[in-house]
Amino acid sequence: MLEFWREQGVSEALLRGVEEYRRRYPWQGGRGLARPRYPYYGREVLEAAAAAMLAGENLLLAGPKATGKNVLAETLAAAFGRPDWNVSFHINMDAASLLGTDTFRDGAVVFRPGPVYACASAGGFGILDEINMARNEALAVLHSLLDFRRILDVPGQGRLQLHPAARFVATMNHGYAGTRELNEALASRFVVLQMPPLDGEGLEKLLGAEFPRLSGKGRALFAGLFLDLRQKYENAEISGKAVDLRGLLDALRLAELGLPVRRALDMGITNKCFDEEERNLVADSISLRISPHMMGEALFAR
Structure with missing residues (x-):
């Protein structure tokens, strides 16, 4: 340490x-x-x-x-x-x-x-x-x-x-x-x-330490997604339920095991918003960065 x-x-x-x-x-x-x-x-x-x-x-x-x-x-x-x-x-x-x-x-x-x-x-x-x-x-x-x-x-x-x-x-x-x-x-x-919020560089380092096989593109993609959700929370567009770093890490674990990335993000982040309108806003933010056909193998090195 x-x-x-x-x-x-x-x-x-x-x-x-x-x-x-x-x-x-x-x-x-x-x-x-x-x-x-x-x-x-x-x-x-x-x-x-x-x-x-x-x-x-x-x-x-x-x-x-x-x-x-x-x-x-x-x-x-x-x-x-x-x-x-x-x-x-x-x-x-x-x-x-x-x-x-x-x-x-x-x-x-x-x-x-x-x-x-x-x-x-x-x-x-x-x-x-x-x-x-x-x-x-x-x-x-x-x-x-x-x-x-x-x-x-x-x-x-x-x-x-x-x-x-x-x-x-x-x-x-x-x-x-x-x-x-x-x-x-x-x-x-x-x-x-x-405590200051994690910036993009810190998030990418954290993701790299937790997921050594995650590509640089993948680290930047998910760090950017998290920052998007945090910005919406700070603008009072969504609640803090979706600004869940643990949920993001959980979703990446599911994707690494082969689950489609969007489905993994639904389980780790989107579905924690129980209000339908908020859930749709979060899903829209995710869809701007993540293709519905993206699989974990595109982000994790073998």
Whole structure:
């Protein structure tokens, strides 16, 4: 990962800082280290995020979907040589879900740590996904966890001092249902990165890394299609359902296996729009670039 960062042009001073962190806190636990599936491209964002981690800050990644927030969080954990614990917030997330609960084992009551407790005690990287969906009971835990004192009071377990290697990276998206504004107390516990959207070059690199057999023409074609859909979303012509990078990658996997490209894109993108008018708009955008007779073999080298 650090060699990849060097190729991206990340500052040598920051790279030395990451190497020093890894020497100071070598991982020796049983949990596997973070292994992001996709690389994150973007020198300035990587440098800002790495500096926040080296300074011991909590980092909030804010931005719309398909900007690589979770990819960046996993990339940071991998570069710093730590395992990651991923917590996805939802309406039923409470303190016990984060900290842990008592359970029976071999006829005795024992404490079963939750993801936040396990991460804080082991010195991992905690990824707090969609933190602006957290409800009040979970917020009380987060206020204590992310405070400069770095302590957790756990009922029945006493006070936990966070491991010095532990870091927390949160993500938020204003556009999802059920989200709300962060309260001032929680927002003040983070430094914030507004995530820029992937540009055409970054998208082509991502597609090339995920699909080594995809031709240069294919990378440019699908990157251009994604940018078309994002432009329509920004112009309020369609909703964000079709601006789905995961769906685009899923469609390419189906096409690589032999499904006609348009049918694969219908399954990965178009059919996620359940409003008929919107679905037709998305299909029209796809038809401008993709022939109805195009097969995957035209895009993937044998």
